[in-house]
Amino acid sequence: MNSVLYDAPGPRTRLITIIASIVAVPVLAYAAYRWIYVPLDQHHQFDGKIWAPIVNPGNQYFPMVWDRWQTGWLNTLKAAGLSIVASLIVGSLLALLRRQLLELRIFRMSPLKRLGLNSTRSATRTWVEVWRGTPVVTTLFFVFMVLPVWGIDFDDRLWFLVIGLTLYNSVVIGEILRSGMDGLPAGQREAAFAVGLRPWQTSWLVLYPQALRVMLPSLISQVVVILKDTSLGGLIISYEEALGVSKQMVEAFHSYNIDIGIPMYFSVGVMYIVVNYALSKLAQYLQKRLSKSGYKAVEPPVTALVSQAEASAA
């Protein structure tokens, strides 16, 4: 689309661009110096004392800081991995269940059975709407505070985080897969019925595998969301993941009168960018491989776009 909107820049435009850049760079550099560097420097944010624990291997705190980060990132990956697997399984089951309830409508049945079917349908619908409409922060806090009261308690806070993230993300992934199945050409389902497959066989054997492929981009961006959302665990339920340990270290250094906040959060932010960027590059590579293997992607339905945009929770 981009390249259609304008011509490749000619010599004159290129010259103007270069001159404008040459003018703009010093101006921006001065602005950054004046309004960012100077105030930060006045607050001693560039002192070696607060950066050394992170960048100088000779510093006495250096091994401790990186050791804590290692623990933190391992915990992040553990929580993210468990939540991703659990959300995919539960989400798939949810999507298949909702399809099954939809398909059963076509059969004739007694009024009582029909009532049961309809109430199950609205129950699953409500389940989806409630967990999808509530912020993960709220869900996580709820799980952490209320489950122990109800007698469900864990020694490891990891499980609260996994349950909280799974409640939200399984519902989102379920909806992604369901809209993927609904968006397939109607002939797929009809053909499956015509060869005598039962409704659940149609969903599981014919529609589900195709939906998985069509919705791969949305599923991957949801995976990135899960990874980012584990950072809520450190903030809300004091689980020791990457951001959580950084927060602990900032507080610990504070008691030595070293304000390490900016270097710490800056570094952990960079790490998040690297990890998530690598993850999305991997996703693009996977997609390319899928399209190379002769598989022609069905145009994803509009809902795919929506769930990709939805994939922006903290």
Added chain:
Amino acid sequence: MEVFSDKLDVFWNGFLGTVQMCLLAAVGALILGALVAVLRISPIPPLRAVGTAYVTVFRNVPLTVVMFFAAFALPLLGSDASFLKIPGLRDVIKPLGTDLPYFRFATIALTLYTTAFVCEALRSGIGAVPLGQAEAARSLGLSFTQNLRHVVLPQAWKLAIVPLGSVIIAMVKNSALAAAFGVIVTLMGVVDELVSQQYYDAVPVFLGVAVGFLILTIPLGLLLDMVERSQKKVATR
């Protein structure tokens, strides 16, 4: 359950705070997002690079980190974000005018974060306009700006409504995080006040807070479903 009769005003204030923050951040993110989207499709390579860098950074960093930065770095830069104390607006949206800067900081963080997603939603809308439209406009001799203004954008914004709506819904949910950064007067702040400080039973409080969010998110979602369905109908006709 007596918490509802006793503390209804707390819930109401929290709800109001969340609505106010979301309105401000939505307006801010839509404006900034449109600017970044223009940068990302502009013919000038350095501007494109700036737009791409912005989106890459803010898409891949958790909102928590952005909020930390707003809360820690802005005071160090000597700002308590008082430029948001806009006369007139601060009389309608009270938390903007207070001495404590946390509401303003959280609003700024939420705006900057959402901007990246608004930009992507707009770009997806532009990408969804059939290629022939822009090609036809070019062949008629329209310039880049004319092409965008008269041909591409009028079609793109319709296609972008649904993804934009989902971004806004996600933003409403993300605003819950502000409570962890000292913004008391939001829905999640209600939990802190009533459960952690006044020891009310957690379950009904959470129920109230969840209902508060669902009041905001579900109607928006249904509205988007309606828009989407009507667009599909137009498309198949």
